[in-house]
Amino acid sequence: MDGIEYLWSGPVATRLSTTALPAIVDWCRARRVTRPMLVGGGSLTATPQALALVHALEAAELAVWCFDRATTPSISVVADAVASYHFENCDALIAIGSAVAMDVAKGAALMAGQRSPYSALACDPGGEGVPVDASALPPLLALPATPSAAMAVGGVVWIADEMGAARPVRHPALRPGEAVLADDTVMSVPDDAHGRSSALAALVAADAGCSDAAVAGLMEPGVSAVTTMRRALVMASTIEGARAPRRRLALTSSVIGGLDFGQTMLALLGQACWRTDAQAKLGGTPTDVSSLSADLIRSTRGVCDTSDLIEVDRILDLLGVEQPGAPRRRGRRGRVV
Structure with a gap:
């Protein structure tokens, strides 16, 4: 059996809840978790609603x-999260909020159990490299x-x-044990931020080869945020099960060095029935990527294998970026690429 096929038989088990509190408490008690680490951005502790959730969890003896x-989903942030997890003697991770929170929490869960x-x-x-040790990965809940x-x-x-070049690791143990869609968590996101996120999600889905009709569903007006x-x-599950999930999006975001890759992806994906709506939700004007540093481009290309190099070079060409005349690294099969 192919190493990827068995991972993605269906979506992560999902619970619908009016509020996040009872879902988190039930999940922790079912797994005998007593000291979970909540992972999120600055809003995790900066708003009255977030602080109320923390106090309520503490009142529930957590x-x-x-x-x-x-x-940002970077090595340094993940290392900081892992250090906090061990120093505070936590026994589970709960990701709350954005896509960055999801990746940082999964990265922390992964690295907490690796040598x-x-x-x-x-x-x-x-695949090539050190196998993932799944025996010490802590429980993970996603909200x-x-x-x-x-x-x-x-x-x-x-x-x-450190240079912004993204690298994926796939393993079934990285799938959260459960995902919770809590109305109060979803509704706490401002409408404009939710609209921008739906446009970015559509770009990811289109890049992974999802049907135009399915992608358009993410942009459909008049539906609730929970829908x-x-x-x-x-x-x-379909997107992550693709052989190269989010490759172009990840490589593009790496190549443009943290600039807004949404506009760039719109230019790369061509015409689609939902493209105009996505452009309106993303707003702004296309980012000028003509002045990228040679070091950034070189470091990004340095982590690519043969197929990735072909893709990233095509992106650079489409962006009109002059590539530095650095020697190309050898591919995994020893060929100069």
């Missing part, structure tokens, strides 16, 4: 630790608050190195 520095660095781990089960976050729920984690989230969760 010794909660909040990691509110999930600002090898992230860069040394095999990208796929049975996505945006469509992009729902799309990021799955067994693939994308973490960027959009449910559609994104259903599509997540």
Whole structure:
């Protein structure tokens, strides 16, 4: 059996809840979790609603630790989260909020149980590199608050190195044991942020080869935020099960060095029935990517294998970026690429 096929038989088990509190408490008690680490951005502890959730969890006799520095899915942030997890003697992770929170939480769950660095781990089960040790991975619960976050729920984690080059690791143990769609968590996201996230989720789905009709469903006007989230969760297993999930999106975001890749992806995907709506939700004007540093481009290309190099070079050409005359690295089969 192919190393990927068995991972993605269907969506992550999902619970619908009016409020996040009872779902989190039930999940923790069922697994005898007493000190979960909440993973999210700055809003995790900065709003009255978020603080009320933390206090309510503490009232339910859970010794909660909040990691509110999930600002980017990078090696440094994941290392910070892992250090906090061990220092505070936590026994589970709960991702709340954005797609970044999902990836940071999955990355922290992964690295909390590994003895090898992230860069040394095999990208796929049975692939080249150090096999993932799944025996020490802590339990993981996901509470996505945006469509992009729902799309990021799955067994693939994308973490960027110090230069912004993203690298995936796939393993069934990285799939959250459960995802919760809580009305109060989803509705706490402003409408404009939710709209932007739905446009980005549509770009991810289109890049992974989902049907135009399915992608358009993420952009359909007049539907509730929870409905959009449910559609994104259903599509997540298909997207993460693709042989190269989010490759172009990840590589594009790496190549443009943290600039807004949404506009760039719109230009790359061509015409689609939902494209105009996505452009309106993303707003702004296409990012100028003509002045990228040679070091950034070189480092991004340095982590690519043969097929990735072909893709990233095509993106650079489409963006009109002059590539530095650096020698290309050897591919995995020893060929100069």
